[in-house]
Amino acid sequence: MPVRRIIALTLGWEDLPKSASVFGASRTERVREPVPGLLLETADGWLLLDTGFNTALLRDPALRRRFYPSPNYQPELPPGPGEPLEAALDAVGVALADITAVALSHLHVDHAGGLKHFAGRVPVHVQRAELDYGMSNHPEPERYSMARVDYDDPRIDWRLAEGDTEIAPGVTALLTAGHTPGHQSFVVDLAGGGGYVFACDAADLTENITGERAIGSFRGVTPEQTVTQIRRLKDIGASRGYPVVPGHDPLAWPALTTELADRFRP
Template sequence: MTRHGVRRIVPLLLGWEELPKSVSVHGAPYEERVREPVPAVLLECDGGWLLLDTGFNTALLRDPALRRRFYGSPNYRPILPGPGEPLEEALDAAGIPMDAIHAVAVSHLHADHAGGLKHFAGRVPVHVQREELAYGLSGRPEVERNSIFRVDFDDPRIDWQQADGDVELAPGVTAVLTAGHTPGHQSFVVDLAGGGGFVFAFDAADLTENIEHERPIGASIGVDPERTVEPIRRLKRIATERGYELIPGHDPVVWPELMSRRGMSGA
């Protein structure tokens, strides 16, 4: 009998961001800074590739006036990996054409995760939590101050597929609601066709210490930082019950190691 699940996982690096560690770990000294990777994940599923997250909107970084408006804080520095579009360059390096992607899912709408949605408007369905999209489109002034830029995703051509909680996106891929970092943040459980799998926390847990020491994340919307520990515990329970590896979203050691790993495929 053929086991349904993900046949191949391809982690992608779409940039970096230099910022205070306190953004990722609540209570960390503000003067301590980290250089964190901007991740995305490609999953080979039945029917084609599913992309988890899309990186930055390069237009907001390369145009001087737009960069001043959207990235004017001296405490945060986004970095692109090359001269072109990071997603296109990463796909080229992996030998996967853009048109092979048959669906996209965003963990949340922060600028370093949803900025590449411009590549998919009018092309493929985009999975998101309903509460996340409602917040992003609410027009409330604090939304942009929370680094959710409406210009990245307010496009009538986007085929939104909205969920209200946990949902199976494809055989072997389940979105798990982990709200706290943003109102509708979602993480992903990936079952490999050959057995085993991974839990991708994304920004429910930025760093390994968020997971191992259950440290609250430093950036949350609408909840106290301490409330962000329960989503971490939930992901840990899922990973433990299934025997899966739990991958933090922005860890500068874990993510490069994951990209260099071989054998991330199912039979």
């Protein structure tokens, strides 16, 4: 059964050089990119794709210095003292307790930081290659924006994929390794027809997709190999008539948020 409803969440922002998103772009040009989350209403309940930052690592000065040492990358939480994920869910009428499963595109700090809300509660879908990398060779993954404290929790009920797999009715995870060793994107089929291909960090910006420009941050591959993943996502989108949505575009994400809110207005 296809997905009944999609809600886009903005869980923070990150100010960074454009070269982090587009290979070869200027290191002096900066972009303020949204930190995304997606709520999918499936036949099995609410599935959350990505969880935003771990607020403790940003609000505690010592932890912020440890996990965000570079002035070149500046993460930003939404206003307010509470938990951004919980506040974003409350704003759309969904409680944390309503989430029945979580899927992570990858383990970077801006995607896996909210796992603390779900440890011991719901299944968490990730590629086996991603978890293997994140749990190995310490401290290398931390140097590559993975905070092991976010995901090294024995209470997490991992559901590990090894390649493309359906993780919920109407939701297929696609292995799109490159940005990280086990990065995954998602194809979402909607009830009534249509759907979306969510590239996540396989393509941060619209120009990564339209211009087939390599992403700026990758691991274990060449820049050209990241373009291969972009082309694959475009081919899947074209074959189904689905748009390919970039993961962090500061114009496309707000537009999609409005589009989905209008499309699925109660």
